[in-house]
Structures are given as structure tokens and as C-alpha cells.
Amino acid sequence: MVGNTLASKLVEGGHEVMMGSRTRDNEEAVAWTKSAGARASQGTFADAAQFGEVVFNCTSGGKSIEALRQAKAAELGDRILIDVSNPLVFAAGSPPTLSVSNTDSLAEEIQREFPNLRVVKALNTVNASIMVNPALLPGDHDLFICGNDENAKAKVARGLTDWFGWAPQNIIDLGDITAARGMEMWLILWIRMMFAFKTPMFNLHIVRASAP
């Protein structure tokens, strides 16, 4: 669903997007390609990863490493991978937890497994519809970004603005990829807010003593 939302917005913005799945003829991917128009296509994870100048990981957190192995992510050189995933574990009757947290993060696992990739963690802290349309919420509200490569982060930050409409002052750079721990741990707080508000349509704004 996250991948579909991001891909549709990118296609609307004039970008060519290939949706990757485990199989080339995945029904949902084929349906998306048909509905999204001429700039949309689908293929295997490896097809899509090879196709993209920038690769988005929108797979389920527990399956991300395996999906990226299928994507032959080790053969992608220093490509930028935007990691949107969250390592959430849902168990019946209990609050959701994370499969990795505190001393490590999924983004770091990905960076370690594929050291040549330039992993940038972004967008995982909000609902998919807000990712691609921050104007759904009033006023200023913020995204985080982190990663080890400054150029990659700068390119992704520009993309968040150009592709999805995030104002530059609402993108907070938290430093290297270890900051993904906090960005992923936020989900545990986020989920409790979603329960309390009965909607995922919210985000945080960081209020500081001096502007912004």
C-alpha cells in the first residue's frame, strides 16, 4: 500500500516508476501498472531495483532484507535506497512491537547487509497518504531523514520537496544511519496515538524556542 501510494504520486509527477514484486506478474502490480498509465511498469524486485535511479524499500519490515536480496541489492553499486519500512511485529492481544530496536534498526541492518548502497531513512514516520500529500494536515509538520552519505541525503531531501511537497524547513536531518533507531522506535508511540485518536491522519511538528 505504501509502495502503491508513493509510486502513483511519482508517476503523476512525471517520473517513470517500476513496481517490484516477488514475481513479474504479481496481480496487484499488474493492476497498478494498468491504472497508473504509460510511465508505470512492473517487474521482479531485481527488475525494479535495476530500473530505478532511486530505489524505495516499501516492503514489510520483517521481509525487507530477504526482498532486497531478491532485488540483488548487492549489485546496485552506490545507488540510493530510501528505506520507508518499519520492523513492526503484530501479535494478537498485545501492542505491536519492533523486531529490531534500541541498539540497532532495520535501516542499519540493510546498510550493513548492502554496504555499497547509500541508505537514507525517510517517510516511515507518517501514514502513506500524508507521505505524498503533507497538505492533508494544517500548517507545519515534520519529517526526519538520516543516513551516512551527505549527498544522498541532500538528494532525497530535495526529492521529498519536489516529488511529494514537503517544505525544506519541515525536513529534519538527524545525522547518520544510527538515527534510524529513533525514527523506527517512534512507531510504537505513533501506534498508541493512532489508537487514541482513532485515525492515522496526524503527524508531529517540532516546536523550538526560536524559529523555525
Added chain:
Amino acid sequence: MVGNTLASKLVEGGHEVMMGSRTRDNEEAVAWTKSAGARASQGTFADAAQFGEVVFNCTSGGKSIEALRQAKAAELGDRILIDVSNPLVFAAGSPPTLSVSNTDSLAEEIQREFPNLRVVKALNTVNASIMVNPALLPGDHDLFICGNDENAKAKVARGLTDWFGWAPQNIIDLGDITAARGMEMWLILWIRMMFAFKTPMFNLHIVRASAP
């Protein structure tokens, strides 16, 4: 430092406050008592816990359980304990981590160890000076609260308003004490922001599709 800040504000507001320490003649507590005036006093953890209608746990997260044992917290009946602590672990050269997180929290540990206490997690998500003076930051910004006892939460929420000036619409009730996981995990993200901003003077505001 957190306890000193909270106690001083409460004394200023006309409340009688006893500061608890490991020993009755703790130098910093004695100095605080002298400077804070007639409504301030100090004693052992047990003296202070017995004294208070409401007890604040402002001890270091890693020492909280032991401090509460010294406070004879098991003998306090159904007193309200406001848990302000965070289970932070600082190790040289690494980002701070939590000693408990994800599937448990310090507040839950305290609630399990002292099942009669009515534990309310609050205030741990902001810097001490903001805890007692939310007007240090402009406009709306928010606190979380959680706990298993609705009456205790309601009383603490009123206290946050009456004692410290938090507007009721800026206090978000996240439900039972398991929500303390997210409130404590927030610190990992908070610390990275403190590094990025080079100041602890910030807080989050939750922006929703419809007011507030």
C-alpha cells in the same frame, strides 16, 4: 535536577514538598530546602514517599526500582506515583540506548513491582525546564500521559495544568501503562534531535487533520 526543578515549581505554587534522597542529610537536598523556603523539606526516600499525597519518581532510570524499594513504595497503598524517569544508558562513543524498551518499559516494571501504586507516566518526554514552564516554547505543544487507573490519570492531568501550566488540550492520554513503552522510546529520537538542534529546548506538537 528534574526533581529539583519540579519541587521548586510546586513549592512556588504553594505546595508542601519533601525531597527524598538516599540519606536524610544529602547535601544537595539540604541546600534545596534552605533555598526553597518554608514549604520545602528533605528526608530519606521513605520519608518523602510517606509524606507525599502524590509521589514523583525523578530518579535515574537505572536506579528507580532500587530507589522505590528504599522508599518502601510497597507500603504506600494506592498512592499516585508520577513516573518522570527514563531508562537511559549512556556508553562512551555510542548513541544512548534504553535498558528496557519495546516489549516492556520502566513504568511497567515499577507498576509490576508495586502493584498497589497507581503509576502514571508523564513529563518524561521533555526537558525539565519545559516540564514546569511550557510557555518557554511558542504555541501549542504536547505532553503524553498513560496509566492503568483513570482517576489517577485525571488527577495527574489536572495537576499538569494547575501545577505547571499545561493546557488541557495539550495533554494526550495514550491509555494504559503499556503506552509508556512509546513514551520512553521517544527519548531515542529526542536525543538525536537534541544533538541536531544543539539544544534541549524543543517539544513535539501533534498536528491532526481536524482540530485540536
